[in-house]
Amino acid sequence: MREFLFILKGDGLEHLSPQEMQQVIQDYKAWMTNLGDQYLDGQRLENKGAQVKDKNTIVTDGPFLEAKEIIAGFYVIMAPDQDAANAIAQSSPHAGLYTIEVRPLAQPTMRKP
Numbered sequence: 293m294r295e296f297l298f299i300l301k302g303d304g305l306e307h308l309s310p311q312e313m314q315q316v317i318q319d320y321k322a323w324m325t326n327l328g329d330q331y332l333d334g335q336r337l338e339n340k341g342a343q344v345k346d347k348n349t350i351v352t353d354g355p356f357l358e359a360k361e362i363i364a365g366f367y368v369i370m371a372p373d374q375d376a377a378n379a380i381a382q383s384s385p386h387a388g389l390y391t392i393e394v395r396p397l398a399q400p401t402m403r404k405p
Contacts, residue, residue, distance in 0.1 A: 295332065295397040296377040298367040304389030305364070319385035327369065327380065334367035364390060368397070 371377035381392045
C-alpha cells in the first residue's frame, strides 16, 4: 500500500445552497467511513494565505489564482496503486464539484526526528 495525496482544485462548494452543502457533508462522512483505515487525513483550506516567492518577497493580497486553480483542500489516502487511488477519487462526493489531482507521495527521504 502507498499513500496518495488528493488535491481538490476549484471553488466547487461556493455555489451550493445550505441544503446542498449539508448533503455533501453527509456524503463525505459516509465516504470517509466506507474507506475506513484507507483514509489517513484531510482538510479544507481557507481562502486566504500567502505566497512566498523568494527570500525577500511574500505576497498576501490574493486571490492568487483563477477559481479553477484554487486548491480548496486535500486528502491523504492509502491505496495499492495509482489505478486504485484514481477509483477512490472517482468515488469521492467531491468528484464533479472539484477537479481532484491524485498524486502518489514519494517515499520519505528526510523525516523530522
